[in-house]
Amino acid sequence: MNHLSSETFRENAKAALADTQLRGALKNATSLFGDRRKEAAASLPNWEALRTQARAIKDEALSHLDRYLEEFASKAERRGATVHRAHDAAEANGIICKLAKAHHARIIVKSKSMTTEETHLNKALEAAGMQVVETDLGEYIIQLADEPPSHIIAPAIHKTRGQIAELFTAELGMPPTDDVVQLTTTARTTLRDRFATADMGISGVNFAIAETGTIVIVENEGNIRLTTSLPRVHVAVMGIEKVIPRFADLDVFLKLLPRSGTGQQLTTYQSFITGTKRHATDEGPEELHIVLLDNGRSRMLAHPLTRQSLACIRCGACLNACPVYQQVGGHAYGSVYPGPIGAVITPQLMGIEKTSQLPFASSLCGACRDVCPVKIDIPELLLHLRAEISPRKGSAAERLAFKLWAKVMTSPALYKMSSVAGRLLQHVVPISRAWTNGRDLRPIESKSFHELWKNE
Amino acid sequence: MSSEIFKKNLESVAGHCVITTDVTDALRRIITDLRAQRIAVSDAPGLAEFGVVPSATEIFDFEVGITNAQAAIAETGTLVLDSSCERNRLVSVVPPVHIAIVAASRIYPTLADVLAMLQSGSEVSPAITFITGPSRTADIELTLTIGVHGPRELYVIIDEST
Numbered sequence: 199m200n201h202l203s204s205e206t207f208r209e210n211a212k213a214a215l216a217d218t219q220l221r222g223a224l225k226n227a228t229s230l231f232g233d234r235r236k237e238a239a240a241s242l243p244n245w246e247a248l249r250t251q252a253r254a255i256k257d258e259a260l261s262h263l264d265r266y267l268e269e270f271a272s273k274a275e276r277r278g279a280t281v282h283r284a285h286d287a288a289e290a291n292g293i294i295c296k297l298a299k300a301h302h303a304r305i306i307v308k309s310k311s312m313t314t315e316e317t318h319l320n321k322a323l324e325a326a327g328m329q330v331v332e333t334d335l336g337e338y339i340i341q342l343a344d345e346p347p348s349h350i351i352a353p354a355i356h357k358t359r360g361q362i363a364e365l366f367t368a369e370l371g372m373p374p375t376d377d378v379v380q381l382t383t384t385a386r387t388t389l390r391d392r393f394a395t396a397d398m399g400i401s402g403v404n405f406a407i408a409e410t411g412t413i414v415i416v417e418n419e420g421n422i423r424l425t426t427s428l429p430r431v432h433v434a435v436m437g438i439e440k441v442i443p444r445f446a447d448l449d450v451f452l453k454l455l456p457r458s459g460t461g462q463q464l465t466t467y468q469s470f471i472t473g474t475k476r477h478a479t480d481e482g483p484e485e486l487h488i489v490l491l492d493n494g495r496s497r498m499l500a501h502p503l504t505r506q507s508l509a510c511i512r513c514g515a516c517l518n519a520c521p522v523y524q525q526v527g528g529h530a531y532g533s534v535y536p537g538p539i540g541a542v543i544t545p546q547l548m549g550i551e552k553t554s555q556l557p558f559a560s561s562l563c564g565a566c567r568d569v570c571p572v573k574i575d576i577p578e579l580l581l582h583l584r585a586e587i588s589p590r591k592g593s594a595a596e597r598l599a600f601k602l603w604a605k606v607m608t609s610p611a612l613y614k615m616s617s618v619a620g621r622l623l624q625h626v627v628p629i630s631r632a633w634t635n636g637r638d639l640r641p642i643e644s645k646s647f648h649e650l651w652k653n654e
Numbered sequence: 655m656s657s658e659i660f661k662k663n664l665e666s667v668a669g670h671c672v673i674t675t676d677v678t679d680a681l682r683r684i685i686t687d688l689r690a691q692r693i694a695v696s697d698a699p700g701l702a703e704f705g706v707v708p709s710a711t712e713i714f715d716f717e718v719g720i721t722n723a724q725a726a727i728a729e730t731g732t733l734v735l736d737s738s739c740e741r742n743r744l745v746s747v748v749p750p751v752h753i754a755i756v757a758a759s760r761i762y763p764t765l766a767d768v769l770a771m772l773q774s775g776s777e778v779s780p781a782i783t784f785i786t787g788p789s790r791t792a793d794i795e796l797t798l799t800i801g802v803h804g805p806r807e808l809y810v811i812i813d814e815s816t
Contacts, residue, residue, distance in 0.1 A: 223795075226795075226796060227796055230796055277777075277780070333803065334793070335791045335793040335794070335802055336791075336793035339793065339794075352792070352793060352796070353793070354793055354794070355796070357794075358795060359794055359795050359797075362794055378794045378795065378797045378799055379799055381794055382791065382794065382799045382801075382802055385802070386801075386802060386803060389803065390714060393803075394711075394714055410773070410777075410778045412778055418789065418790045418791060418802075419789055419790070419791050419802040419803045419804065420747050420789040420802060420803035420804025420805075421802070421803040423743075423747045423783065423803075423804065424747060424748070424803055424804075427743045427744060427747070427781075428710065428744070445769060445772070445773045445778065446766070446769055446770065446773070448769055449765055449766040449769055452765060453765070460792075463663075463730050463786075464730045464732060464765075464784070464786045465786070466667075466785065466786050466787055466788070466789060466790055466804070467783060467784065467785060467786075467789075467804070468783070468784040469781070469782075469783055470772075470778070470779075470781070470782040470783070470784075471780070471781055472777075472778045472779065472780050472781075473780055474780065475737075475780050475781070476738065476780060480737070480738075480741075480780075481710070481737060481741055481743040481744060481781075482737065482743060482780070482781055
């Protein structure tokens with residue numbers, strides 16, 4: 199089920215629902231992450247205050263984004279980094295391919311970056327003749343399988359250890375085993391070789407600090423540290439929304455992000471990188487290039503309602519909490535960003551034409567809003583997007599049905615008639631089979647409230 | 655007090671911690687227990703007798719890496735490594751075992767305290783790394799596996815002699 203399209207969400211979802219192995223894996227993952235998040239949030243007495251504070255910081259950064267970006271870029275450049283600005287995905291990929299060529303890069307190691315998934319950077323680099331190796335274990339697995347990630351923070355949760363073992367045996371010549379430690383060791387050994395020979399390292403960015411020009415990247419495995427320490431050139435790719443004003447703001451975000459994502463107090467590693475090394479003999483890359491990607495983000499920024507979509511810190515908590523994601527998983531969304539936040543940002547990034555089913559992939563229950571560490575009102579955004587879509591997309595029958603319903607509900611005489619008609623016809627006319635297939639419909643009472651009231 | 659809180663939090667994420675007034679003795683014991691032969695050290699003073707300072711190409715051949723940590727956070731059991739103070743970037747991540755030494759007086763109570771400290775100099779150091787426990791992943795069937803790309807074991811020696 200590789201590379202599905204957002205245009206066929208309904209079909210994708212149907213296929214996912216029939217896949218019992220996938221649904222088992224999803225249930226385990228989403229309930230485990232969800233429980234851990236709840237525990238981790240409860241361990242901080244001021245969780246709600248932190249959420250409010252985080253959102254205020256993001257709002258501040260986003261309402262003066264031009265200024266903070268400028269400050270970040272000039273501070274980072276003063277410390278030796280080179281900052282590039284990319285209007286769209288093609289431009290970002292072009293900049294990075296050009297850098298790779300200029301440095302005669304043959305092997306490029308990459309740490310996990312949703313932003314480069316968004317721009318399909320690997321394809322562009324491979325087309326330019328470079329070998330790109332994903333080094334996050336989950337990303338490495340799906341790269342070998344030629345599949346997109348199915349979860350923001352656990353990209354390979356849809357695969358069983360058996361499937362991964364088969365993949366490693368076929369692709370890496372590993373002796374057959376389904377021992378997780380053995381699988382992990384195989385990946386470690388293979389990737390060490392790549393780290394040792396890579397000419398360039400590409401990473402994402404979790405936070406960019408305007409005040410100091412620092413980029414902060416969080417992880418558990420250690421592959422980001424290797425990617426950003428070993429190769430001669432480090433390229434960091436970030437959406438323009440990653441900038442926050444002050445170094446001290448990290449206190450709030452480093453408390454919220456790991457707790458919301460995996461339920462950890464802190465992930466194992468945080469790398470704080472400010473420009474390039476001071477002396478040629480110091481450890482670390484000689485060059486640092488930071489690519490600032492817009493790719494539709496300015497459009498989101500322009501509207502006061504959609505602006506909050508850019509506050510997202512990519513923790514994945516809304517995926518785990520979403521009753522739709524829990525059942526269909528990430529691939530069904532047919533986009534890099536799945537789940538509730540994906541249903542909100544994908545149509546805004548890629549245009550609504552090809553993604554118009556996504557804002558409807560929600561029951562609007564609000565669980566996503568409740569767990570969001572930066573209090574993004576996802577249901578409100580979904581409704582906003584639906585309103586943009588429905589005038590063009592709603593069927594004629596649906597429009598007629600709602601028109602009739604409105605007429606009946608606003609006329610006492612018609613309403614009375616309708617309740618009598620409902621009682622008489624309920625056993626004759628089949629109500630929508632999609633509803634009654636899986637459950638019974640409660641019969642309509644023999645006397646209406648109005649009639650009971652009159653007889654009293 | 656801070657030492658004990660740090661120890662408890664580090665142990666909760668599968669790290670080992672020794673609180674001592676004799677760092678050399680503690681280091682020797684750990685190395686002996688590990689039966690380690692090939693030991694890499696950062697260029698910090700006092701570590702040279704325990705191993706060699708490797709180049710970037712040699713670094714993959716060592717079993718243990720020893721560095722200092724410039725600070726620590728008690729509330730999370732986190733080490734703070736500042737690369738402008740010593741060559742600690744690769745020695746602390748490539749070998750399968752990392753041993754770090756931190757002065758008890760450099761343990762700060764909270765993350766906020768450390769962030770303020772890191773910013774207090776004339777400029778933020780080019781590369782700072784926070785380390786909380788050994789490297790880990792849960793990318794295969796959510797099974798927690800210790801030791802992926804970074805160290806499988808992390809030992810922290812807290813120096814209470816100063």
